[in-house]
Amino acid sequence: MLLAASLLLKGLAIPLLARIAWLDFATQKISNQNVLLLLCLGLGSLQLLSVQSGSWWDMGLSALAGLLLFVALFPFWAMRKIGAGDVKLMAVTPFLIGGSGLTVFSVLLLVFALVTALLVKNPFLLPAGAFRVYVQHLDRKGVVPFGVPISAAAICTIAFQIAYSLDALGAPPL
Template sequence: MLLAETLLLKALAIPLLAWIAWFDFTTQKIANRNVLLLLGLGAGSLLLLSLQAGSWWDMGLCAMAGLLLFVALFPFWALGKIGAGDVKLMAVVPFLIGGHDLILFSVLLLVFALGTAVVVKIPFMLPQGAFRLYVQYLDRKGVVPFGVPISLAAICTILFGIYETLVVATSSGILDQLN
């Protein structure tokens, strides 16, 4: 039964991540309350998985990854190259996705970050309209809303994890036992 609650907590994080991406794109800010909500959802999900598995390895791995990301990105914030909300969001993401999906998240983050940088730096590739004007404004301002690719990569990783869990649960008969 803990599996269903874990999946529910992960699913609840998806709209919050979408909200963070939109809010960061429009205002270049990530609210602390949203990051704390994500931390609560992620830590709760990991706690349930740890209780089910009887091992705290994944929880410890995620805590170490979050701390490492925070420490590694903090100097970039101090130099003004990245926002404080982006640093905090990156530190919380390992709790959301779990230790086993960190590589997938890293690859997706690289792809989405490169895509975001290309769109912001070369806005003439976009169709005419308000979106293009706003992206040109971001380019003139010298800002890249990094919360957007972080959120997109986290959403895709969470969806993949949910799909993978459901496939394993279906093939092993766990879902049949719940009914």
């Protein structure tokens, strides 16, 4: 029962992450309200899993990873290389995916960040003219909506975790 509630909280985070990605793409802003809601969903999910397993290791690892990410990315915000919303979103993401999902998240984040950078630097690869103009505008402004690859990596990691948990429970495939 606790696992199902934890998976439900993670599932509720998926549309919120999609909203964050869209708003960051459209406005280059990530609101504190959305980040705090993600933190609450992540903490709730981790709490349920910790109670079920009887171990607080995953929650401690997530807290340590979140703190390290915040401290590591804060100087980049101070130098105006990354937005404050991106720093906060990265610091909250380990709570959402848990310590066990950090490796998968890191690999996916690398892939999505490289694709984003490639598209921003080479907008001619994109099919639609208006979309191409928008990306060229982002390139001229010197901003990259980094919340998009962060959210995409988190969504994929959560989807993998949910699928793995359902498979382990012997649930029929979706």
